[in-house]
Amino acid sequence: MSSVPLSLIVEVKARHDEARDIATFELADPHGRPLPAFSAGAHIDVRLRDGLIRQYSLCNHPEERDRYLIGVLRDPASRGGSVAMHEEIKVGDLIQVSAPKNHFPLKPAGRTLLLAGGIGITPILCMAERLAHTDAEFELHYCTRSPERTAFRQRIAASGFAERVHFHFDDGEPAQQLDLAALVATPDPEARVYVCGPTGFIEAVLSACKAAGWPSDRLHTEYFAGAVTDTTDDGSFEVKIASSGASFTVPADKTVHQVLSENGIEIMVSCEQGVCGTCLTRVLEGEPDHRDLYLDDDEHAANDQFTPCCSRAKSKVLVLDL
Template identity: 50%
Template sequence: MTLLDLQITRKRLVAQGIVSLELRDPQRRPLPAFTAGAHIDVHIGPQLTRQYSLCNAPGDTDRYLLGVLLEPHSRGGSAAMHQRFAEGDTITVGAPRNNFPLAPARRSLLFAGGIGITPMLSMAEALWHTHDDFELIYCARSAAHAAFLDRLATAPYAPLTRVHLDDGPAAQRLQMDRLAQEDPATTHLYVCGPKGFIDYVCQAARAQGWPEPHIHVEHFTPVAPAGGDALTVRIASTGQSIEIPPDQSITTALERHGVSIPVSCEQGICGTCVTRVISGEIEHRDGGYFTEAERARGDQMTPCCSRGRGTLVLDL
């Protein structure tokens, strides 16, 4: 894996609980290129890596720009980004990767909820640059919680941007019946944000006949980190069977029985924990690491957040 030691050249508050961080090479060398929707792994400390979307224009080669929400129940990642790292500090990151790319389409709809605006900013920049037809729909609790409003207001694609605030007039709130005006056969829909927001947008799209391949989703947190049916994991190399409690991830439960699987993001995004499944029914809960075709094969999973039914035999 390519690792880069970058300097935080600018850090500022862009909304309540959200900071932006600008990262540059200390020697001002060009950075590895990235595509719209990409993220980088930020190595915050030993065994602590988090993924953050790049929100600057894909054509930028001199910097990476991140937006980070301070999670109320932070497991160390967002708290460190907000409180420990300051301008001038050096931080280690991985080269950009993209699990949420743009697909060729006649038209694109970008739905962002809260901090989900970050990958959409990069997408909007890319689509504007290529003169593609698109619209950016940004929803937030209030103007105080909406990040990068100043950037959106002055962007060349400002006329293509719609901002909806929960505390605003009812007429200005998001109404999904607007999808009836779109052509699902030629339009692709992208959505990122809190789970409730993602579910709301996706359910509305499906109800109006949107084909599944035209709905693209990125989760910033696991869909359901715990809970589910009774589950037993069998270790193929030893035959050991381990019961997985509903309130524990597979990796946590196995670790307590002496079986260690490397983990990083714990959200099914980075792929560090990907494990081959020899047999059993997988309940995929990864944050978009696998494609639908890969999920359908049923031969690998992200045990940091995914589960299963009955007994899973893992190639460990």
């Protein structure tokens, strides 16, 4: 894997179990210096063992400069990142992280509707902190399986915006479960919707909003995992490097990134699922088969960039700006 520029060394100052299978890690400069500023919705890349790099949203107040707080779900289907965080990262450890990046920023709105599913609360909670701090109008709907799997309940209860937060539990009474269709039934031209959580949760929210007539530019998402794609009909195709003219075959069982890396052409990657946008590469000729969750529909339609960590080609050849 190509390395992502990770410019900061931070110390794990504290770890807390926030809910079943969810832990937070408090990171700070080892010498007490201020950390780079961040805005609500931002994340950092964290380097783990064996060059493994994962993204975690910052969930503390965005005006804090003395620490970063990340929340990590121990995922039974983990590709290694969450298990490493839960089992290997200890208080006192020094770890390497990137400066904050934000692909999920808050935008001005007359009203903001925040929806979080499970661990998707991490960037959403940071947004709530910011909106409350600026006296903005908002409400937060937080959906989890059960109370014991609901992180940050005490923090929310102690906050100044607790009355704006609505908890919904899958195993609770019907009255506690989210009536999504009713919540978004009337589009508000002054409002924006922000949603983060499992892919199925996000898709359900987007579908309900679009069915109700919400314009796409008022819907904002942050995915934590890539889309599940049917690879049964995948075939091979060629990628051509514009600068050298070299061509390489990408077989059905390998990604563009893997093939280029095997041939000494390094592209920065991180999530390897088309979520973070780190590997975004310009396409000069050919038609990509987009399989990412990073680019929007208009950017997919333009076909002038793609994510080589997961996307493929519909045309026989892709010419890349490398």
